[in-house]
């Protein structure tokens with residue numbers, strides 16, 4: 636059986652991409668990053684990919700719902716197919732994915748979110764968790780669908796909030812956990828251990844996918 640090929644989407648610095656590349660290189664994840672994609676030409680994630688000899692592709696993505704957005708969605712889907720991608724990993728990707736991609740990769744798109752969904756969907760959620768006064772923050776890897784931050788949850792990690800936390804310090808500790816749970820979720824997918832029952836994700840041989 637040939638190795639799973641990943642397409643990783645990132646709009647920013649790409650530390651999650653880096654962690655995924657590292658996991659693949661060490662053999663913790665039985666997959667290869669085939670292509671990194673960004674809607675931002677200057678995304679640090681693209682440089683990280685290039686440094687590892689991984690194809691780094693930029694396509695501008697216009698406003699959601701426009702003809703340009705639909706066209707970009709088709710282009711991106713073609714890039715993934717060309718690279719024979721088997722799993723799409725959204726890792727700090729700030730645009731909505733479109734219908735062509737969703738159709739071609741149904742059940743094969745994951746996202747990482749820096750909060751314990753369904754609490755705190757959206758952006759800047761590390762600061763929002765702190766401002767709200769939660770005592771346990773965290774992060775979630777879930778299957779993605781056409782709505783942001785909504786699909787079936789695969790794994791979550793809790794991050795205790797400290798009295799002296801700032802948005803930055805909390806975000807940094809959440810990010811450390813993100814790197815761990817994303818690698819684990821991808822490895823489960825690569826091993827064929829994830830099965831959907833409605834919106835419940837069952838993981839073969841795993842009794843709890845909560846990291847506390």
Ligand code: GRF
Pocket residue numbers: 645646647648649650651652726727728747748749810813
């Ligand atoms: C992460 O916190 C991710 O959960 C969020 O954006 C951030 C991306 O970080 N959606 P990086 O680009 O992987 O460093």
